[in-house]
Amino acid sequence: MTGPVRVGIEVGSEVVVTSAHRTPExxxxxxxxxxxxxxxxxxxxxxxxxxxPGVLAASSPLPVIGVPVASTPLGGLDALLSIVQMPKGxxxxxxxxxxWGAANAxxxxxxxxxxxxxxxxxxxxxxxxxxxxEVDERARKVAAQMKSPPKSGT
Numbered sequence: 001m002t003g004p005v006r007v008g009i010e011v012g013s014e015v016v017v018t019s020a021h022r023t024p025e026x027x028x029x030x031x032x033x034x035x036x037x038x039x040x041x042x043x044x045x046x047x048x049x050x051x052x053p054g055v056l057a058a059s060s061p062l063p064v065i066g067v068p069v070a071s072t073p074l075g076g077l078d079a080l081l082s083i084v085q086m087p088k089g090x091x092x093x094x095x096x097x098x099x100w101g102a103a104n105a106x107x108x109x110x111x112x113x114x115x116x117x118x119x120x121x122x123x124x125x126x127x128x129x130x131x132x133x134e135v136d137e138r139a140r141k142v143a144a145q146m147k148s149p150p151k152s153g154t
Contacts, residue, residue, distance in 0.1 A: 009123045011110050014039065020051035027052065031059035041109040045102065047071025050082035053092045063112055065105045068097040 018027045034042060042060060044053040045067040053066030066083035070076030076097035083094045093108065095101035107124075114121040 009107075009110050009120070009127055011106075011113065011120065018052070020046075020055040021049070024055075027055055028059055031056045034060055035062055040113045041065065043067060043102075043105045043109055045069045046083065047076065047079045048082075050079035053083050053094075054086055054090060057086065057090045057092045063093065063109075064091075065093045065095060065108055067095055067101045067105045070098055 016030055018030055020027050031042070039062060042056050042062050042064045044056050044064060046052040047069035048071060050066065050068060053064050056062075057064040068076045068079035068083055070079075072078055080094065080097055083092055086092045095104045095108065110120060110124055114124055
C-alpha cells in the first residue's frame with residue numbers, strides 16, 4: 001500500500017506482481033495464503049479485462065480493493081467497468097482510475113485495518129486533520145488575494 005506509506009500513516013505493505021491470466025497459479029497461491037501470513041486487506045491494480053481483483057476476492061477471505069489502471073486505449077474505463085461488475089457474493093471495493101484511485105485504495109485499506117487498531121485510527125485522524133489544515137491555509141491565501149488591491153495594468 002504505497003498511499004498510506006507516502007502520507008505518513010505507517011502501514012506495512014507487501015508488493016507482488018502477478019496476473020490472473022498469465023500466472024494463475026501464483027495468483028491463487030498468493031490469495032489463499034495472504035490471510036495466514038497476516039495480511040489484512042488486498043489491493044489489486046488491474047487494467048483491461050481487470051480479472052485480478054475478482055480472482056483475489058474469489059480465492060481469499062480478505063477484503064479486496066480494485067484499482068482500475070489506464071493501460072489500454074480505453075483509458076481505464078474498461079478496467080473500471082470490469083472491477084465494479086463483480087457477481088453477487090464476490091465483492092470487490094472499487095476506487096477511481098489511476099493514481100488518485102491508488103492513493104485512495106491505500107487509505108481505504110488503512111481505514112479497514114483501523115477498525116481493530118486504535119493507534120492506526122489515530123494516525124488516520126491526524127492525516128485527515130493535516131488535509132483540513134491544508135485546505136484552511138489555501139482558503140486564507142485566496143481570501144488574502146481577494147483583499148489585496150489589483151495590480152496596475154490588469
